[in-house]
Amino acid sequence: MKICVISGSPKGEESITLQYVRFIEQAFPEHTFSVVHAGRDIRKMEQDREEWDVALNKVRESDGMFFATPVYFMLVPGQLKRFIELAAERDAMQAFAGKYTAVLTTSIHFFDHTAHVYLHGISEDFGMHYVGFYSAHMQDLKSEDCQERLILFFSDFIDAIREKRSIQREFPPLPVAMPSYVPSGRKTGVDTCGKKVVILHDAEPGSVQETMVREMAGIYAGPVMVADIRESMMKGGCLGCCRCAFDNICVYKDGFRDFWEKYVVPADILIMAGTIRDRYLSATWKQWNDRSFFNGHVPALEGKQIGYLVEGPLAHLPNLREVLAMRVMMGKANLVGIVTNESGDSGEIDTAIRTLASRSVRFAEQGYISPATFQAVGGRKLFRDEIWGGMRAIFKADDRYFRTHGLYDFPTKNYLERIGNRLFSFFLDIPGIRKNVEKNLVTHMIRPFRETIEKSRVLAKRRAKQG
Numbered sequence: 001m002k003i004c005v006i007s008g009s010p011k012g013e014e015s016i017t018l019q020y021v022r023f024i025e026q027a028f029p030e031h032t033f034s035v036v037h038a039g040r041d042i043r044k045m046e047q048d049r050e051e052w053d054v055a056l057n058k059v060r061e062s063d064g065m066f067f068a069t070p071v072y073f074m075l076v077p078g079q080l081k082r083f084i085e086l087a088a089e090r091d092a093m094q095a096f097a098g099k100y101t102a103v104l105t106t107s108i109h110f111f112d113h114t115a116h117v118y119l120h121g122i123s124e125d126f127g128m129h130y131v132g133f134y135s136a137h138m139q140d141l142k143s144e145d146c147q148e149r150l151i152l153f154f155s156d157f158i159d160a161i162r163e164k165r166s167i168q169r170e171f172p173p174l175p176v177a178m179p180s181y182v183p184s185g186r187k188t189g190v191d192t193c194g195k196k197v198v199i200l201h202d203a204e205p206g207s208v209q210e211t212m213v214r215e216m217a218g219i220y221a222g223p224v225m226v227a228d229i230r231e232s233m234m235k236g237g238c239l240g241c242c243r244c245a246f247d248n249i250c251v252y253k254d255g256f257r258d259f260w261e262k263y264v265v266p267a268d269i270l271i272m273a274g275t276i277r278d279r280y281l282s283a284t285w286k287q288w289n290d291r292s293f294f295n296g297h298v299p300a301l302e303g304k305q306i307g308y309l310v311e312g313p314l315a316h317l318p319n320l321r322e323v324l325a326m327r328v329m330m331g332k333a334n335l336v337g338i339v340t341n342e343s344g345d346s347g348e349i350d351t352a353i354r355t356l357a358s359r360s361v362r363f364a365e366q367g368y369i370s371p372a373t374f375q376a377v378g379g380r381k382l383f384r385d386e387i388w389g390g391m392r393a394i395f396k397a398d399d400r401y402f403r404t405h406g407l408y409d410f411p412t413k414n415y416l417e418r419i420g421n422r423l424f425s426f427f428l429d430i431p432g433i434r435k436n437v438e439k440n441l442v443t444h445m446i447r448p449f450r451e452t453i454e455k456s457r458v459l460a461k462r463r464a465k466q467g
């Protein structure tokens, strides 16, 4: 069978993910593999129609399509995102329709699931039959367990093609038309109280996004910096070279770093506006996010109040909502809210924008950051373990940050607690003590809070006095 591999890595033949494909290729000599280097050659495909046609012919001639891509910022690299956009823009989806497809990613398993959901949805939008995914840790290939599983996974993919397996669609198509937004024009300004407000966007002239950005900027009664992310003059997408890992310095000499320093770093309140294209925002936003990788794995948005303005059917894309929210939470920032134009009710959108503005200032003044939920708690532990466990040799800047900020907070380091736990466990082996503890277990769990609750009234009085 002819398998067309869409490779998402900007590293081309030197991609880690592609080594997994090469392994599969050797294991299945009866099949032929052709690779479309979407990640490496996207610029050429955009500019040279022949390059695009060559790529598309590989897709057309194949019996099965295999996405092989690294996970970048909880999704695929901006370059692959652009390839997907181009296919839609150039009406090339027919070349993909009806084919069986599967996804192979490599990553450190940080939000690999959101990348898979994205490609699953895209595959179905393109009319393909999605067979499944294989999510490898970037170093898994050396293990025999991974090798065996990869072979089983790929065999199943081939079987699906051969038997013309019937596969149910999982992600319904997105609504095509989105309502417009006509602001009321009545404005009572929200005092910024000296907080620095920045709005970043990629709005096209005349778009709903542009209107939302204008309204958002206008609602603050104070200076607001508004910038189009294209002004950062990126020369290209992240190359995945990881040379920034040593000192947080990117190899690109373009305007991205200055833009980041000018707009993102000083912002107390950061509003990001985008328009949904396929199942994410634009490839430009994706590229912009990827380029912020020069910050490494530190919480680069720490302490900021973040809001999003989204034009498009976000309610149909819980995966995108998760990506947007978790970018904020992983950055130790506070997600104030996400406003969309989905309702089509301009009055309601006006109110949502006003609420976003007033809450952003109030929270900025109070310094409120919401506690992390499962994904971000898990994500932080994963970064800690991965950086400590091996990445720190190269990710030296991360290592310095994690050390100086006490982020290597492994529970095993708390010796007092360890001794206490051991002793407690030892006592619980004594039947009499265990019986007593069992009887009072529920009360025992809330006992440590009693004093705190009693103090709460005192604190409330103190707050009331302070006005």
Ligand SMILES: Cc1cc2nc3c(=O)[nH]c(=O)nc-3n(C[C@H](O)[C@H](O)[C@H](O)COP(=O)(O)O)c2cc1C
Pocket (backbone or CB within 6 Å): 009, 010, 011, 014, 015, 016, 017, 018, 069, 070, 071, 072, 073, 074, 075, 106, 107, 108, 109, 110, 111, 112, 138, 238, 239, 240, 241, 242, 290, 291, 293
């Ligand atoms: C810009 C950038 C963003 C990344 N984002 C993620 C991520 O969100 N989750 C993850 O687990 N790994 C992430 N990684 C790690 C890569 O997925 C991983 O190193 C992958 O194996 C690289 O594959 P490649 O050599 O085929 O490009 C990121 C790497 C880069 C350079």
